[in-house]
Amino acid sequence: MNNNKSIAHELRTPLTIIKAQIDVLNTQENAGIEDYQSTLKVIERTVLKMSNLLDTLLEIDPSKNRLDELLNMEEIIQDVIEDLGVLAAQKNIQLSYSIKNSPQTYGNSILMYRCLYNLAENAIKYNQCGGKVEIQCESCQKKYCIRILDNGIGIPSDELDLIFKPYYQCSKNQDGIGLGLALVQSIVSMHQGEIQVRSEMNQGSQFILSFPQLKKENMTV
Numbered sequence: 718m719n720n721n722k723s724i725a726h727e728l729r730t731p732l733t734i735i736k737a738q739i740d741v742l743n744t745q746e747n748a749g750i751e752d753y754q755s756t757l758k759v760i761e762r763t764v765l766k767m768s769n770l771l772d773t774l775l776e777i778d779p780s781k782n783r784l785d786e787l788l789n790m791e792e793i794i795q796d797v798i799e800d801l802g803v804l805a806a807q808k809n810i811q812l813s814y815s816i817k818n819s820p821q822t823y824g825n826s827i828l829m830y831r832c833l834y835n836l837a838e839n840a841i842k843y844n845q846c847g848g849k850v851e852i853q854c855e856s857c858q859k860k861y862c863i864r865i866l867d868n869g870i871g872i873p874s875d876e877l878d879l880i881f882k883p884y885y886q887c888s889k890n891q892d893g894i895g896l897g898l899a900l901v902q903s904i905v906s907m908h909q910g911e912i913q914v915r916s917e918m919n920q921g922s923q924f925i926l927s928f929p930q931l932k933k934e935n936m937t938v
């Protein structure tokens with residue numbers, strides 16, 4: 718993931734696309750409003766991709782990896798649900814959460830937010846219109862568990878181990894770059910947790926994260 722060449726390549730590709738789109742428009746003599754609109758759409762989508770990539774790279778910066786905050790898991794999950802509301806509404810997807818006994822644990826709230834955001838965003842992206850996505854959080858004694866459930870397209874069983882590899886995508890899609898789950902995995906291990914995936918094609922997927930409830934002194938880096 719910290720391979721400068723592949724990061725530079727990932728940033729150069731969208732820049733090349735933007736430059737090419739502008740060049741085409743500049744050389745088109747009778748460009749109309751529709752040409753401008755479709756060019757803007759491509760540029761907008763490409764900028765969004767770049768900005769997602771930068772978010773990903775910035776949050777993996779070790780100087781930002783303080784792990785000694787008391788996590789308010791309900792607030793983190795509510796933020797994720799709120800921030801993904803528009804995306805879910807566009808596909809008429811029902812996005813909900815439930816919490817049974819909030820965990821008392823330490824970690825990094827920005828990274829935990831990003832981890833749950835990436836999983837819930839995938840659950841929406843790889844779902845049909847009218848689908849369902851739920852985030853469940855439950856804690857008992859010294860552990861807590863967060864499940865992200867969807868009834869979407871599913872993941873082929875022979876690819877379940879591969880999806881966490883940087884840049885891996887089951888099928889090439891326009892909005893992703895294949896780094897989301899690699900980041901999820903590093904955030905989960907930073908919080909000393911484990912991740913399991915269960916999935917059935919055309920039925921849906923479950924990402925199950927289990928963590929120890931950590932004390933502040935265990936988490937200071």
Ligand code: ADP
Pocket residue numbers: 835839840843867869870871872880885886887888890892893894895896897898899922
């Ligand atoms: P991407 O940027 O492609 O979404 P990720 O690392 O987040 O990259 O995910 C890797 C691949 O795993 C995705 O391209 C997709 O094929 C598959 N995937 C991830 N989450 C789900 C899900 N909830 N349902 C179906 N497929 C998924």
